[in-house]
Amino acid sequence: MPSPKIAPSILSGDFANLGRDCQKMVANGPEWLHVDVMDGHFVPNISFGPMVVEAVRRSVPREQVMLDCHMMVSNPKKWVEPIAKAGGDQYTFHFEAADDVQGTIDLIRKHGMRVGLAIKPKTDIKEAFPYINKVDMVLVMTVEPGFGGQKFMPDMMPKVEAIRAKSAEIDLQVDGGLGPENVELAAKAGANVIVAGTSVYKSADPKSTIAKLRESVTICQCHHH
Ligand SMILES: O=C(CO)[C@H](O)[C@H](O)COP(=O)(O)O
Numbered sequence: 751m752p753s754p755k756i757a758p759s760i761l762s763g764d765f766a767n768l769g770r771d772c773q774k775m776v777a778n779g780p781e782w783l784h785v786d787v788m789d790g791h792f793v794p795n796i797s798f799g800p801m802v803v804e805a806v807r808r809s810v811p812r813e814q815v816m817l818d819c820h821m822m823v824s825n826p827k828k829w830v831e832p833i834a835k836a837g838g839d840q841y842t843f844h845f846e847a848a849d850d851v852q853g854t855i856d857l858i859r860k861h862g863m864r865v866g867l868a869i870k871p872k873t874d875i876k877e878a879f880p881y882i883n884k885v886d887m888v889l890v891m892t893v894e895p896g897f898g899g900q901k902f903m904p905d906m907m908p909k910v911e912a913i914r915a916k917s918a919e920i921d922l923q924v925d926g927g928l929g930p931e932n933v934e935l936a937a938k939a940g941a942n943v944i945v946a947g948t949s950v951y952k953s954a955d956p957k958s959t960i961a962k963l964r965e966s967v968t969i970c971q972c973h974h975h
């Protein structure tokens with residue numbers, strides 16, 4: 751099983767003080783920072799683009815934390831080079847947005863980033879099967895992408911199980927509405943990478959919430975064996 755990774759989503763952070771906010775979050779010990787890029791076209795919202803990702807990178811160096819870029823964009827190939835130059839470590843694109851999935855994977859690799867493949871709630875998980883051995887991570891969305899603070903969809907868990915059944919090694923991420931109250935459902939289904947926006951950022955003690963999320967994944971992984 752791949753190691754547990756907790757990825758706070760900076761979408762829930764303080765955009766007016768993003769650098770300091772990211773440094774503060776990194777001090778809480780997450781493995782990754784989750785960076786939600788939205789283009790106002792693939793999803794009905796605009797967050798920020800490569801210039802802001804570059805600013806975030808300057809605030810938290812690569813040695814401190816990995817930038818996990820969730821690209822909710824219509825033309826995923828177009829932003830590979832800008833995000834690589836901005837300092838992204840992983841580039842997760844949406845299956846629904848890609849007309850050339852393999853070509854997009856190859857382009858991301860060529861730019862030295864890890865590859866993630868994201869699947870929206872209404873997309874059949876079977877679409878991801880041919881690429882499981884070609885990507886580093888599959889992201890099973892547990893909300894409709896576009897906004898933080900939505901309700902976790904437990905009916906996505908069979909999709910997580912289906913991916914985990916095909917690979918014990920792959921990083922398997924869930925994103926949307928996750929917190930201490932439902933992380934076990936996701937971890938039992940086989941998820942090891944937990945994105946958490948609202949639950950971590952609105953917590954009175956983000957550090958302990960991150961630790962709690964990680965602990966739940968670790969315990970569920972032990973029960974599997
Ligand atoms: O991709 C996303 C939305 O499209 C966000 O990463 C996600 O919603 C995280 O926020 P929260 O934990 O508040 O749901």
Ligand SMILES: [Fe+2]
Pocket residue numbers: 759784785786820925945
């Ligand atoms: Fe996300």
